[in-house]
Amino acid sequence: MTSGGDAQGMNAAVRAIVRAGIHAGVEVFAVQEGWQGAIEGGEQIVQLNWSDVSGILPKGGTMIGTARSPEFRTREGQLTAVENLIERGIDRLIVIGGDGSLSGSRELCLAWPGLVQELVAAGRLTPEAAAAHPRVAIVGLVGSIDNDMVGTDMTIGTDSALHRITDAIDAISSTAESHRRTFIVEVMGRRCGYLALMSAIAGGADYTFLPESPPRDGWEDRMVDVLGRGRAAGRRDSVIVVAEGAADRDGEPITAERVQQVLLDRTGEEARITILGHVQRGGTPSAYDRWMATACGVEAVHQVLDAGETDEPMLVGMRRDHVVSVPLLQAVEDTHRVADYIAEGDFDAAIEARGVGFTTMVDIYRVLSEATPTVTAVAPARRVAIMHAGALAPGMNQLARVAVRSGLDRGFEMVAVQGGVPGLVEGALREVGWSDVEGMANTGGADFGTRRYVPTEAELYQMARSLEDHRIDALLVMGGFHAYATVDLMERERKRYTAFSIPIAVLPASIDNNLPGWPMSVGSDTALNTVVDAIDMVRMSASASKRAFVVETMGRGCGFLPLMGAIAGGAEKAYLPETGISLEQLTADVAALVDSFESGRSFYLTVMGEDASEHYTGEVIARLFEAEGRGLYSVRQAVIGHMQQGGVPSPFDRINATRLAYLAIANLDGQLASGTSNIVAASSSAEGMFGPWRVVTEDMDWEAQRPLDEWWMRLRPVFAQLSRRPGQE
């Protein structure tokens, strides 16, 4: 069942549940139109088969319909729903919905035995039927753009909604800049400020109002001051993001109109208002919402089938890169507690209850949205250099922007290395100020330059000289494999070159997602979205004919892009560099391919990594497929290519970059203050998110240029279940 407001990615969950259910050997039914459908019964409860969920992955909304059902809140509504479910022999239920729908599920779970008794007493249910279904097993998946559920880091739909919002803010910024205007953008989220906060960060907005953190009295003057200073520092536009549930400390709503009036009264400027509304809930799901909903859907099936008589209902969600399950009751109660804190005016507790990620981002936003540094560098200020290294990754500009601004805000002089490692060798360093990084929040590319280059022995000496000449006290390196390889050399040569004995922080930025310590390197989410967009287009291009496609992604020795692209794009087959390609496997795959066209398929999609095999290249595989089809279908190859490195960074990459760069500078600051000179790298398991170099890089396979432990390889069984019917090899 899907219930509550629809959310992009609900279809991915439905598809995964149906197919994983079929693999588990059970019959899967859809309760259409949410709880309302359970009350209506009859044709609202329908069985779904394998092919019923074909082709729904790229579609927004939910194919089984959703609703908000006031009737379900009543005893009679719940009685009828239980009656209808038991009539179909259904006592295991996966509900995909928001906090409301899951609260309702929990209520039903608690009330079920009583409801069953009442139905028997009223003669609406036979004692035998009641005895066969004494309890209901419920598993919840959170489908809501609001991301307002405690117990999961992300809810299905939130990432897609952020895509819609950041696209809109990017578009508004350009017209605002042209007219030197202020725009007030209202975003959804009910009583949760997640969408507003993250879109303000991703869009580089100047000011934001969140329900969890109502502004202190006098906010009107502060807002006008911040905007005014921004303009004085050269900004041509101002963007204010208002969450629909924002209010002041007296609980008086802060609406877009109210903000507009404040600006008119105090500055005479007539700001424009854009209310994004339901656009945020529409459109194709992002890559994240597709793979995340898919992975959670498969897990939900296992949970609901394994649930024993007395087991409590569970919620399946995400904790970092892990699919996790937590007791639904606890999650619902914790979620309601946030609302209570807000109602009681305990805003610190409200923010804290949203989780550490939210709290950190609120702090970071406060620094970044300032128009100028809050402190002035006092001579002799510490000098911190930043450098990109390796291939270009979308989000590098955001990294540079956040590093520069948070460094300046801590009183450092910030120095940018121009052109990556060769720039450091040549001594191409320049000081950068607050406004030098203006507008870099949402652009692709790397304005300070980057190169795929590892220094030679002699160049290490020159690098050390550059660091000394420019009196660099600490260094932040942001990039891919070459960044890590360069710093590894520097670490080994620290005895020889004392200039390297400064605090150094390294963070991952690469579309390949092939670096240890951090689950998603900056740029990899953007590239994955590009892959998925390309697959969607390829699929459409083939819709009028019988065709097999072989799509090739980048990623070098790392299979992240091909596997995740295959899961999110709904492919039939994926070839990864980790596992290679054998003739034996190809033979089996060709047989499966021919068989599927013979049994009526009209499209077959294979996704492969560029380095999956030295010999069986995309072209070879495409020819092989063509030859064996004997005219039954045609085969085309699509190499996605450098589009994957280009592109405007996705909201996730902008947010990920913001957190990483901020925490890296915080680490360097801490080291400079305490007098240590450690080399650290981003590490999701370390305190402060940066851990010792040697420890983090223990997980690096330098030869294969990828981590030894790749978390997403755990999703291979998920992919295997969804891409092939049981019995198909």
Ligand SMILES: Nc1ncnc2c1ncn2[C@@H]1O[C@H](COP(=O)(O)OP(=O)(O)OP(=O)(O)O)[C@@H](O)[C@H]1O
């Ligand atoms: N306490 C409750 N008891 C019984 N049913 C409930 C309860 N709360 C919500 N529901 C049911 O869940 C439905 C959806 O709830 P709601 O409108 O809050 O949306 P949601 O699931 O939170 O999704 P979203 O917020 O993303 O739109 C309600 O219309 C109602 O049928």
Ligand SMILES: O=P(O)(O)OC[C@H]1O[C@](O)(CO)[C@@H](O)[C@@H]1O
């Ligand atoms: O679609 P409706 O019923 O107008 O509800 C809008 C609400 O639903 C959501 O989109 C999802 O909960 C909220 O952000 C918004 O407040």
Ligand SMILES: [Mg+2]
């Ligand atoms: Mg809700």
